[in-house]
Amino acid sequence: MSLQALLSQLEIPVIVAPMFLVSNPELTIAACSEGIMGSFPAHGTRSREVFEDWLIRTRDGVQRLRDQGARPAPFAVNLVVHASNPRMEGDLELCIKYRVPVVLSSKGAPGEAVKRIHDYGGVVIHDVANQRHAEKALESGVDGVIAVAGGAGGHTGTINPFALMNEIRRIHSGIVVLAGGMTTGRDVLAAQAMGADLAYLGTRFIATRESDAAEGQKQMIVASKATDIFFSASIDGAPANWMTPSLIAAGVDLDVLRTTLPGKIISSHESKKRWKDIWTAGHGVGNIDDIPTTVELCRRLKAEYRAAKASFAGALAAE
Ligand SMILES: Cc1cc2nc3c(=O)[nH]c(=O)nc-3n(C[C@H](O)[C@H](O)[C@H](O)COP(=O)(O)O)c2cc1C
Known part of the structure; x- marks a missing residue:
């Protein structure tokens, strides 16, 4: 099926982004049940066997919804295609x-x-952080790109979303998914206004009941503002956004982190593990106040999106 045809099965143009140690089949199926594409990373599973189990559970869960007469969204899997x-x-x-x-x-x-x-009829959307990455991905025949702007959770881009969208649109008229800092249905409409086809929301879904994130991380997200997010490439080697209170709790000296040269990784702290104890999240944390179920959150996003669309249509008509 073409990417366009798959996307036409979504109720609103949103993908719940894959998140290491957060995503799981329950969250994915719940999002799909609401017409929003759910996903999980293959490497988020301990082994190939567990990955296969997750695939079977997700496939069967989505099929069950279809059998009950629902129209679930298709699901997605994140695959790290680097030789490492x-x-x-x-x-x-x-x-x-x-x-x-x-x-x-x-x-x-x-x-x-x-x-x-x-060959089996699947589609590929590749994660990029700048125009050059997008060019290379498109040369290899991908069906679309995910533009990861500054402020995203996990391994992040650094470019302002307007600037990034405009640069990518100069070379690609096909599908673009925009990522970074979005938490509401209005944000999704804004992404479309900027030229994106879909929005990729990660951080907002960490704070859901189904997410595998530690309870402490969910609470920290509810309590945090964008200024509590610390950008550094020196925790795991790639540019990423980290939650400052979790860095402090792990004994990381922020001054040392701030002055560590790019390409260098600060020494690990006793038994504290990156991602497991040192948590990542995007700038959107400041707009997250609760830990709803995934279904509740998806319904809220859909209602916000429709309300934003109606209010814009009204404003444009009044012009
Ligand atoms: C806790 C966490 C784990 C993540 N793990 C992955 C991952 O395993 N693979 C991946 O492609 N992206 C990963 N990401 C990035 C997201 O897929 C997505 O790009 C990002 O969350 C979007 O920005 P937002 O968090 O501001 O919504 C992760 C993000 C977070 C917050």
């Missing part, structure tokens, strides 16, 4: 075996994987 990922081949084989409808590829060049995914 030792699970790449095995995980790709499982995506092929279970005909994962949408593969969200990240890092490296999707190259050969794109052909194999297209």
Whole structure:
């Protein structure tokens, strides 16, 4: 199925972004049940066997919804296509075996994987942080790109979303998913106004009942503002946004972190683990006040999106 055809099955143009140690089949199926594309990262599972189990649970969960007469959104899986990922081949084989409808590829060049995914009828959307990344991904035949702007949770881009969208639109008229800092249905409409086809929301979904995030991280998100997010490439080697209170709790000296040269990683702190104890989130934290179920959150996003659309239509008509 073409990417356009898959996207036409969504109730609103939103993908729940894949998140390491946060996403799981329950969150994914709940989002799909509301007509919003859910996803999880292959490497978020401990082993190939667990990944296969997640694929079966998600496929069956979505199928069950169809059998009940619902029109669920298709689901997606994030695959790290960089040569440094030792699970790449095995995980790709499982995506092929279970005909994962949408593969969200990240890092490296999707190259050969794109052909194999297209062969079973899947589509590929590749994660990019600048125009050059987008150019390379499009050359390898991907169906669309995810423009990760500054302020996103996890490994982030650094470019302002307006600037990034405009640069990508100079070279690509096809599907663009915009990521970074969005938490509301109005934000989704704003992303479309900026030229994006879809919005990619991660951080907002950390604070849901189904998410696998530690309870402490969910509470920290509710209590945080954008100024509590610390950008650094020196925690795990890639540019990422970290939650300052979790850095402090792990004993990280912020002055040392601030002055560590790019390419250097600060020494690990006793038993504290990056991602597990040192938490990541995007600038959107300041607009997150609760920990609803995924279904409640999806319904809220849809209502906000429709209200924003109606209010804009009204404003334009009055001009
Ligand atoms: C806790 C967390 C874990 C993440 N893990 C992954 C991952 O495993 N793979 C991936 O492609 N992106 C990952 N991301 C990035 C998201 O997919 C997405 O780009 C980002 O969350 C969008 O920005 P937002 O958080 O401001 O909504 C992660 C983000 C967060 C917050």
